[in-house]
Amino acid sequence: MKESGTIKRIECSNCPLQKLNAFRDLSTSELAFMTDFKQGEFSVDKRTHVLVEFSISPHVYTVLSGILIRFKTLEDGRRQIVNYVFPGDLLGLQGAMHEPLTHGVEAMTDVKLCVFSRDRMIELFAQQPKLGFDMTWLVAKEEAALDEHLLALGQRTAKERIAYLALFLFLRGQETGMTKGNVLELAITQEQIADTVGLSLVHTNRTLQWLRKSGILTWTTEKIEIPDMPRAIDMAQYDHGSRSKRPFI
Amino acid sequence: MKESGTIKRIECSNCPLQKLNAFRDLSTSELAFMTDFKQGEFSVDKRTHVLVEFSISPHVYTVLSGILIRFKTLEDGRRQIVNYVFPGDLLGLQGAMHEPLTHGVEAMTDVKLCVFSRDRMIELFAQQPKLGFDMTWLVAKEEAALDEHLLALGQRTAKERIAYLALFLFLRGQETGMTKGNVLELAITQEQIADTVGLSLVHTNRTLQWLRKSGILTWTTEKIEIPDMPRAIDMAQYDHGSRSKRPFI
DNA sequence: CGAGCTTTTGACGGTAGTCAACTGCGGTGG
DNA sequence: CCACCGCAGTTGACTACCGTCAAAAGCTCG
Numbered sequence: 001m002k003e004s005g006t007i008k009r010i011e012c013s014n015c016p017l018q019k020l021n022a023f024r025d026l027s028t029s030e031l032a033f034m035t036d037f038k039q040g041e042f043s044v045d046k047r048t049h050v051l052v053e054f055s056i057s058p059h060v061y062t063v064l065s066g067i068l069i070r071f072k073t074l075e076d077g078r079r080q081i082v083n084y085v086f087p088g089d090l091l092g093l094q095g096a097m098h099e100p101l102t103h104g105v106e107a108m109t110d111v112k113l114c115v116f117s118r119d120r121m122i123e124l125f126a127q128q129p130k131l132g133f134d135m136t137w138l139v140a141k142e143e144a145a146l147d148e149h150l151l152a153l154g155q156r157t158a159k160e161r162i163a164y165l166a167l168f169l170f171l172r173g174q175e176t177g178m179t180k181g182n183v184l185e186l187a188i189t190q191e192q193i194a195d196t197v198g199l200s201l202v203h204t205n206r207t208l209q210w211l212r213k214s215g216i217l218t219w220t221t222e223k224i225e226i227p228d229m230p231r232a233i234d235m236a237q238y239d240h241g242s243r244s245k246r247p248f249i
Numbered sequence: 250m251k252e253s254g255t256i257k258r259i260e261c262s263n264c265p266l267q268k269l270n271a272f273r274d275l276s277t278s279e280l281a282f283m284t285d286f287k288q289g290e291f292s293v294d295k296r297t298h299v300l301v302e303f304s305i306s307p308h309v310y311t312v313l314s315g316i317l318i319r320f321k322t323l324e325d326g327r328r329q330i331v332n333y334v335f336p337g338d339l340l341g342l343q344g345a346m347h348e349p350l351t352h353g354v355e356a357m358t359d360v361k362l363c364v365f366s367r368d369r370m371i372e373l374f375a376q377q378p379k380l381g382f383d384m385t386w387l388v389a390k391e392e393a394a395l396d397e398h399l400l401a402l403g404q405r406t407a408k409e410r411i412a413y414l415a416l417f418l419f420l421r422g423q424e425t426g427m428t429k430g431n432v433l434e435l436a437i438t439q440e441q442i443a444d445t446v447g448l449s450l451v452h453t454n455r456t457l458q459w460l461r462k463s464g465i466l467t468w469t470t471e472k473i474e475i476p477d478m479p480r481a482i483d484m485a486q487y488d489h490g491s492r493s494k495r496p497f498i
Numbered sequence: 499c500g501a502g503c504t505t506t507t508g509a510c511g512g513t514a515g516t517c518a519a520c521t522g523c524g525g526t527g528g
Numbered sequence: 529c530c531a532c533c534g535c536a537g538t539t540g541a542c543t544a545c546c547g548t549c550a551a552a553a554g555c556t557c558g
Contacts, residue, residue: 067392074486077370080403082396100472102393125378125385132381133374139388140342140424144351147321153402155327157334158546189504198403200547205506223502237323290530407514438536449515454538456514499558506553514545521538526532 011035016064017088022175023248024134033128034249037120042113046187050113051092051177053104058127060118061091062249067186069086071195072103083145084108084169088248092100092118092136108187112248124249131226134247141246148239153198158207161197163236166217166224183225193219211235260284265313266337271424272456272497273383277478282377283498286369290363291349295436299362299401300341302353309367310340311498314343315360316422316435320353320444330445332394333357333418336425337497341367357437363498373498384498397488399452402447405486410446412485460484 012034017023026034041064044050050058053073082103087093091105091113116124125132145168152164173184194204196220210220216232218225227230261283266272275283288314293299300306302322303443317334334340340354340362365373394417401413422433443453457464461467465481467474475481 067337070394070396074400074404076486078404080400082399089337093385103396122378122382125374125382125469127377129371129374129381132378132385133371136342136374136381136388139385139392143392143395146392146399147319150331150395150398150402151321151329152322153399154329154444155323191504195403201504202506202548203546205504206546209506237325440536450536451516451538452514458538502555504532504553504555505531507551508545508547509532509550510548512545512547514543517537517541521536523536524534528529 012038013087016249020087020175020177023088024245026248030128030131032132033124037116037124039115042115044108044111044113046110048107048111049104050100050107051103051105051113053102054100056098056100057092060093060116060121062114062116063087063089063091064112064114066107066109067178068107068111069192070103070105072133079195080198081192083142083149084172086172088246089142090135090249093135093139108180108192111216116249131247131249135249137146137247138249158197158199158203159210160213160236162193162204162207162219163216163232164238165197166211166219166226167232167236167238170224170226181225182229183223183235185223187222188224189221261287266497269336269424269426272495275497278379279377281325282373282380286365286373288364288366291364293356293360293362295359296308297355297356297360298353299356299360300350300352300354302351303349305347305349306341307367309342309365309370311363311365312338312340313335313361313363315356315358316427317354317356317360318441319352319354327445328444330441332391332398333421335421337495338391339384339498340415342384342388348486354413357435357441365498367369379406385493387498393481400481407446407448407452408459409485411442411456411460411468412465412481413487415475416469416481416485416487419475431476432472433479434472436471437473438470 012026013028018025021234037057042061048075050061050068053071063085066089068091069081070083071079071081073079083106084095092101124135146166152161156164169186170182170184173179173186178184178186190204190208191201193208194201197204199207208219216226216228216235218227232238261275262280288308291310299310299317302320312334314336317340318330319332319334320328320330322328333352341350373384397417401410405413417436419428419431419433422428422435425432427435439453439457440450442457443450446453448452448456454479458467465475465477465484481487
């Protein structure tokens with residue numbers, strides 16, 4: 001559990017996310033506001049714990065690059081990964097101002113974050129209503145993703161769940177330009193997969209082998225490869241849903 | 250699947266939710282704005298489908314009274330109830346303006362809703378930034394609840410899950426003044442419970458009997474009774490979390 | 499080379515799903 | 529009036545999916 005990070009400032013007008021066509025364009029006024037509003041950048045190494053469950057954080061973040069996990073734990077140590085955080089997503093937006101976090105966040109890859117002050121959040125809503133609106137939209141988008149995860153955990157079988165998760169990660173990676181062909185390079189352990197889909201490590205391993213042998217998808221420690229997309233979608237009962245442009249902050 | 254409803258207008262300053270101490274007080278300016286912003290009220294009967302999955306809705310709602318469920322379905326008919334909607338909660342806030350809904354909503358009791366125009370939502374953010382901020386907070390609050398549900402489905406056993414759900418419903422009912430002592434009157438079928446916790450109907454039934462015989466909680470068709478609260482909390486590994494005042498719209 | 503982590507394999511047991519039938523209750527209509 | 533129906537809850541028998549325990553095999557790294 002390393003601790004690391006540096007703070008520096010770059011122009012929002014050069015924000016790398018602007019280039020991705022999954023995100024809407026910001027006006028010059030919005031860009032100017034964001035450049036001022038932003039406190040700086042924060043680079044964290046892989047495996048760093050960015051936010052600690054039950055602690056209080058004065059910051060809100062936006063992901064510039066990299067992937068993180070959000071998770072919750074039970075007293076006896078059982079852990080549930082509740083979602084994966086991709087570039088453009090918000091981080092640490094808890095209900096109230098000074099409440100303890102209800103989940104932890106850990107970087108799965110090296111990550112760059114934009115840092116904002118939690119206390120100044122209201123300024124964004126006051127001065128740039130459209131950005132405030134977008135923020136609500138972003139949170140609502142994540143809520144919709146959690147609905148999907150709940151559907152997976154509650155109704156899908158082991159094979160379906162893992163195929164669903166592979167597709168979910170692959171497609172989100174694709175949106176943010178992290179895929180090459182039908183493969184997403186992402187270091188993930190089988191224990192993390194197990195903690196996401198609510199299966200034991202052993203059963204997760206066996207299910208992964210089954211999916212591999214069936215030719216539907218190959219999921220190794222360092223990458224997800226989906227050679228037979230139609231069959232994967234079928235196996236996962238995956239609903240594409242609408243993939244309109246996301247707002248971003 | 251009845252269809253019913255009436256539209257009428259009442260003053261937001263008389264909003265019954267204001268009286269509950271789970272909600273923050275609105276300023277007179279905010280109340281004035283809301284009274285204008287609100288399109289009217291919508292009364293729906295128990296069992297009515299308020300929002301239909303995959304359809305497009307021009308409205309956003311707030312719950313004045315009653316309880317509803319949000320659910321998603323798989324093509325083969327499997328259904329997952331993703332959350333319960335209580336007074337003060339938002340309804341139908343999808344990401345974009347004109348995207349099809351990703352979940353359906355059904356009234357579990359007779360319900361009164363406040364109706365707002367989806368297209369005019371941006372006005373709320375522009376004219377009452379604090380309300381816009383509150384709206385984001387509300388969505389974030391629900392997201393936190395979904396995180397909890399995911400933890401339950403992914404990590405908890407059958408007994409724990411059902412105890413968790415009973416507590417969750419009871420406590421939310423308590424917040425909104427719907428409980429009497431240690432009982433919440435709420436008509437719910439075992440099939441609905443099963444579809445929430447991701448267990449089969451038969452196993453749900455057996456688990457309910459086990460919890461009843463153990464004296465932890467009695468959950469019948471028409472009410473939830475929790476005679477032994479400490480043991481229920483222990484069984485569910487329930488984390489109270491912070492119960493600060495919610496914003497409301 | 500050994501330490502530690504991740505993946506893999508085997509054996510066994512238990513929790514939970516499926517199938518099917520039966521009960522109890524309220525509503526409806528012959 | 530009561531037979532009949534539909535719905536919700538309950539029960540039994542059987543199955544199987546998945547969890548647990550344990551150990552071994554691969555890997556990376558110091």
